[in-house]
Amino acid sequence: MSILSWHRPTWDAQFATGRVPASLLLSGARGSGVKEFGMAVAAALLCATPTTQGMACGTCDDCRWTAAGRHPDLLLLGEVAVPDADKEDDAPKEQEDPEKPREKEKHLIPVNDIRSVIAFFQVTPNRERARVVVMAPAEWMNPAAANSLLKVLEEPPPRAHLVLVSHTPARLPATVRSRCVSVRLPKPSSAEAQVWLEDQGVRAPGLVLHQLGGSPLAHTELxxxxxxxxxxxxxxxxxxxxxxxxxxxxxxxxxxxxxxxxxxxxxxxxxxxxxxxxxxxxxxxxxxxxxxxxxxxxxxxxxxxxxxxxxxxxxxxxxxxxxxxxxxxxxxxxxxxxxxx
Ligand SMILES: [Zn+2]
CATH class of the missing domain: 1.20.272.10 (Zinc Finger, Delta Prime; domain 3)
Incomplete structure (x- = not known):
């Protein structure tokens, strides 16, 4: 769970101390790595031997379980719960208007999922460190789900961490947003994105990046x-x-x-x-x-x-x-x- 180069300054400024707010709202453009940043935060919270920069070591048992989405103290909701969802999806993603969700994305996090979050937080951490819920994208919550989440946001149990990832935070109820610490993540510059695509073995990274409207992590769609x-x-x-x-x-x-x-x-x-x-x-x-x-x-x-x-x-x-x-x-x-x- 390494940090993407364009997110490094944000990490160093706000997460290097290892102190993570109980309710965190990460936002940024789709395909720019916000979800990956959220998973890096979760990994850091669960890691047995974090680095001096507060990052997950990547090699301990906890890190391996987190990477596989199978850590007993980690609950994933939304897109992150289906790691290959992007690859199986044939339809083109939003381009001209990335702020607008696709029809089928709406309301995929029902109120029952939030009830499972509440139950999950009531259990003491198996591995003694933290209980972490990553929800991405958080705007998939329906209104009833968002409403039930307020209970958790108002009184988070000790060692409970809720990481909300959103591409369109304005679509979340103000009551949810106001109870979270908001961190807006930047998009990569064209040069940073091209270097990253090259590292992934993508041919003609400049042209690929144009097709994706500047969001490099969406390259698997093409x-x-x-x-x-x-x-x-x-x-x-x-x-x-x-x-x-x-x-x-x-x-x-x-x-x-x-x-x-x-x-x-x-x-x-x-x-x-x-x-x-x-x-x-x-x-x-x-x-x-x-x-x-x-x-x-x-x-x-x-x-x-x-x-x-x-x-x-x-x-x-x-x-x-x-x-x-x-x-x-x-x-x-x-x-x-x-x-x-
Ligand atoms: Zn680790």
Missing amino acids: RETYWDARSRLLPLVSENPARRRSAELLGLADSIELGDAHRLLHTWCADLLGSTCGLPARYHPDFQPALDKLAPATPRKRLLSYESRLRASRRWLDHPLNPKLAVEDLLLGYLAIFEGA
Whole structure:
């Protein structure tokens, strides 16, 4: 459970003493490592031989159990309770608006889970150090759950630590936020994120980081199919509308996955919208010249309404009736932007 380089100053300033508040609210952008920081805090609290900087040693039995999510004094709730949830998820994550949760993420922490937190804190630590609950993301709590949590926040039992991780703390009730010590974690600079991606063996880290809107830890979302789809789709959507190979573009519906098509079209349209205002590409900088050429030929109003259609279609992305038809529909919608223009 090492600390990411861009979080090191925060750790040194607030956690190096080994004193951790009973109720902690960690916040920061999705994919920037907030969840990992929360787990590092938990590991440090449970470690038998923490370092002089107050960090977990990483080698004792407690650290091994924490890393495996199986420490008897650790309770994980939300996304952290399913370590591979990100990898199994085919759908694209939020990009233009990372502050907005996806439909299926809502209310995944019910009031029963909070009852188990209360019961968990009533038991004396097995390993004599602390009882730690990590909840990530905390905004997954439904209102009844948040309400029951107040009891714990008001009177935390001795040696009980609640670590809330949130990408959108504003979505948590003020009553919860005000009872926690809040720590806002920074996003990495582009250079820091690229170094980190390189260390993970990611090829073309600069381009990968652009696709992720600057959040490096989300890199596992981009699978081989994405890059293959990107290399075939973007050259076709970027063509001059008058000379566009529409049949070839629609033919991609047979071989491109819905999640990849949606993510690519959405980020492409965001870049194209930006180009119509003279802004540089955020996601596909390698297509900047094509974007600049296409922007003047793009009816902005139609592009905007297509973009909001893409936003709305996120809802059925996980369960489309017919994925191939859904891709075709997205592509037809894109072509319609330029019809008669
Ligand atoms: Zn340890």
